[in-house]
Amino acid sequence: MHIEVNQLDKHFGDFHAVHDVSFKIEKGRLIGLLGPSGGGKTSILRMLAGLETPDAGDILFHGKRVNDLPPQERGIGFVFQNYALFKHMTVYDNIAFGLKVKKQSKDQIRERVMSLVELTGLKGFEHRYPNQLSGGQRQRVAFARALAPEPQLLLLDEPFAAIDAKIRQELRTWLKDMIERLGITSIFVTHDQDEAIEVADEIMIINKGRLEQKGTPWDIYKNPHTQFVASFIGESTIVSEVHKLKGFEDAALWSNTKALIRPEYIEVGKSDEFSIISATESGRIKNIHFRGSEWMIEVQVGDVTLITYRSLEKDALQPGEEVNVLVHRAYLFNDTDSWIIENKLKEDPMPVHI
Numbered sequence: 420m421h422i423e424v425n426q427l428d429k430h431f432g433d434f435h436a437v438h439d440v441s442f443k444i445e446k447g448r449l450i451g452l453l454g455p456s457g458g459g460k461t462s463i464l465r466m467l468a469g470l471e472t473p474d475a476g477d478i479l480f481h482g483k484r485v486n487d488l489p490p491q492e493r494g495i496g497f498v499f500q501n502y503a504l505f506k507h508m509t510v511y512d513n514i515a516f517g518l519k520v521k522k523q524s525k526d527q528i529r530e531r532v533m534s535l536v537e538l539t540g541l542k543g544f545e546h547r548y549p550n551q552l553s554g555g556q557r558q559r560v561a562f563a564r565a566l567a568p569e570p571q572l573l574l575l576d577e578p579f580a581a582i583d584a585k586i587r588q589e590l591r592t593w594l595k596d597m598i599e600r601l602g603i604t605s606i607f608v609t610h611d612q613d614e615a616i617e618v619a620d621e622i623m624i625i626n627k628g629r630l631e632q633k634g635t636p637w638d639i640y641k642n643p644h645t646q647f648v649a650s651f652i653g654e655s656t657i658v659s660e661v662h663k664l665k666g667f668e669d670a671a672l673w674s675n676t677k678a679l680i681r682p683e684y685i686e687v688g689k690s691d692e693f694s695i696i697s698a699t700e701s702g703r704i705k706n707i708h709f710r711g712s713e714w715m716i717e718v719q720v721g722d723v724t725l726i727t728y729r730s731l732e733k734d735a736l737q738p739g740e741e742v743n744v745l746v747h748r749a750y751l752f753n754d755t756d757s758w759i760i761e762n763k764l765k766e767d768p769m770p771v772h773i
């Protein structure tokens with residue numbers, strides 16, 4: 420289903436929960452609504468579902484305004500974080516529920532339920548009750564139940580929040596595959612950036628009721644439009660006086676700016692490891708922390724502490740050691756504008772407006 424939302428607005432009493440939100444979603448896309456708690460993600464989802472009425476704005480499904488359609492007439496399936504399965508019903512009856520409401524025949528229901536049981540890998544579990552299933556299995560039942568009436572839009576609110584980390588990882592991949600295979604337009608709410616980056620075709624970043632940015636995970640990561648987006652997606656060090664770093668002197672031209680520097684744009688090494696000498700700084704290793712497959716390195720350059728990662732032998736760098744540091748690029752933000760600025764001693768000297 421193709422979705423268009425124009426200037427959606429919602430207050431709860433005096434509280435402005437959703438501000439002027441507009442977006443379009445193409446048919447078959449898997450969209451992640453990502454943002455901090457209380458930002459308005461669930462409110463947007465509930466308005467799409469018809470469970471909440473917008474104060475202003477239009478919601479169009481296939482170009483047709485649906486603001487006044489009740490939830491059951493919008494062709495939507497739901498999956499919630501707490502499974503919301505009927506505890507007193509078997510897996511079979513849970514999946515069949517929406518079909519019975521639609522008054523389908525017993526044979527039709529059996530055929531549809533069994534094909535969904537097969538699709539979701541639940542064969543052999545049809546006669547179990549929810550309390551006889553693992554969290555991951557219950558969530559697959561919830562998914563099958565939502566799909567049963569053949570919705571055109573699937574809405575998932577924190578679908579994996581209540582599930583252990585390892586199973587959550589498996590379910591993410593499973594869900595992505597499943598949705599791709601079915602080609603059903605889906606929107607899921609999450610506050611977990613890794614989940615959104617890994618699963619979604621496109622991410623919408625929601626903060627304080629506003630849509631800050633919409634794009635593919637790669638595009639948002641590479642070209643964050645606001646300081647909030649840059650700091651919410653991926654890691655970064657915030658630096659207020661980036662012009663003090665070699666190659667970034669031009670940043671002094673813009674007032675009230677803050678720079679964000681991603682770990683992968685920082686290279687740290689012993690002096691003989693660098694060839695681009697003019698752009699390197701002298702720094703000192705402040706601390707190193709073991710992080711499993713890599714080490715987190717805090718390096719002091721003047722009064723700035725930068726964070727980066729390296730896979731290295733334990734004794735390759737030591738706290739207190741003098742090192743060379745090269746910063747490749749930074750994101751620069753002031754109240755109204757944003758730029759990507761490359762190290763002019765190393766690469767393109769011109770900042771790119773984003």
Ligand SMILES: Nc1ncnc2c1ncn2[C@@H]1O[C@H](COP(=O)(O)OP(=O)(O)OP(=O)(O)O)[C@@H](O)[C@H]1O
Pocket residue numbers: 431432434436454455456457458459460461462463608610
């Ligand atoms: N029915 C309601 N009445 C009053 N305030 C509400 C209502 N629903 C939501 N809110 C408020 O609106 C804001 C946005 O809530 P919403 O649930 O949409 O955010 P969210 O981004 O989904 O957060 P979370 O990740 O915590 O679920 C919150 O401050 C919340 O307290």
